[in-house]
Amino acid sequence: MTKIVKLHYPIKNFQKPVRQVVAMGFFDGVHRGHQAVIQRAKTTANQLGVPLAVLTYDPHPVVVFKTLTEPLRYLTTLSQKAALLTELGVDTMYVMQFTSQLAQLSPQTFVDDVVMRLNPITVVAGFDHLYGGNPDISNMDRLSDYAQQRFDVVQVPEFTDSNQKIGSTMIRCALEQHDVDKANRQLGRIYTTTGLIVHGEARGRELGFPTINVKTPELEWLPGIGIYAVKVKILDTWYMGMASIGRNITFGDEHPITVEINILDFKQDIYGEEVVIAWHHYLRGEVKFIGIDGLIEQLKQDEIATRQYFKSTQQ
Structure with a gap:
């Protein structure tokens, strides 16, 4: 399991680690480009x-540099990021608190006061990684100058999908536009979110399609409004389901956005359980039906489409 060490600048009361390789980056999503760097x-x-360490940050630098109208949502929370880094063989994840003071450091001071404290023998990062506010002087091409022969520098080139750079921003856009297939391809895995099962209005039960209502963490990025083929992990078991992200507009136009999932072949009461949702495939958009019969008929078609999808993909 990757060890998590939280740091704050200036770094104090920190025991110098053994010599190690350090990979630098924010790594939100730990997508295929990030995986190439870490591998x-x-x-x-x-x-x-020697051991492998990752230097990352929290919160995202945009939180410090920009005024946000709503909380920034992540593809991977810190705990999710740590779990993915564990799978990639990372021994230690250093989480540097991203503050205004850190952002104002010159590149040379950042290397001297932050990177060198990690005792690197080699530093690895993607071609576009920055370690300061000025891209002209804090880019990877200049890192060897600041290293002053104290560590080696490895720059990993761009990783592409269909001739487009794979990046966290592109993956967020794909999810927002319902293209979870593209997002999953660029992530190199099925995108997941978490949540807590809470009581809802029980309309699904009345329709013959009982749903779990999932309260999702504020900081996790959800796909756009629509209906999806998903799998839901409850305790240690995965179940097929069809998920709705939407406002239940058939029953009114002013409902807040909710996540509801009809778990196929499942009839247990599981209020209070924490779940993981794997977003496999987009089925359709949210539709406002004139009557209940039309909605029920569509739900039947959604169930057929969900079962066919998982049968065809064997996922």
Whole structure:
């Protein structure tokens, strides 16, 4: 399991670690581009016989630099990021608190006062990684100058999908536009979110399609409004389901956005359980039906489409 160490600048009361390879980046989503960076760092660490560490940040720098009208949502929370880094063989995740003071450091001071405290033998990062506010002087091409031969620098080139750079921003856009297939391809895995099962209005039960109502964390990024083929992890078991992200507009136009899931072949009461939702495939948009019969007929078609999808993909 990846060890998590939280840091704040200036770094105090910190015991210098053994020599190690350090991969730098925010790594939101830990997508295929991020994986390429970490896998390159892991290979180097294995060759040198030293541990692998990641230097990342919290919160996202945009929180410090911009005035946000709503909370910034992430593709991966810190705990999710740590779990993914564990799978990639990372020994330690250093989480640097991103503050105005840190943002104002010169690149040389950042290397001297932050990077060197981690005792790196090699530093690995993506080609577009920045470690300061000025991209002209805090880019990866300049890092060797600031290293002053104290550590080696490895720059990992751009990772693309259909000739487009894979990035966290592109993946968020794909999710917002319902293209979870594209998001999953660029992530290199099925996108997941978490939540807590709470009481709802029980309309699904009355329609013959009982749903769980999922309260989702404010900081997690949800796909756009629509109906999706999903899998839901309850305790240690995954179940097929069809999920609705929407406002239940058939029953009125002023409802808040909710996440409701009809779990196929499942009839237990599970209020209070924490769940993981894997967003496999977009089925259709949210539709306002004139009558209940039309909605029920559509739900039957959604169930057929969901079962066919998972049968065809064997996921």
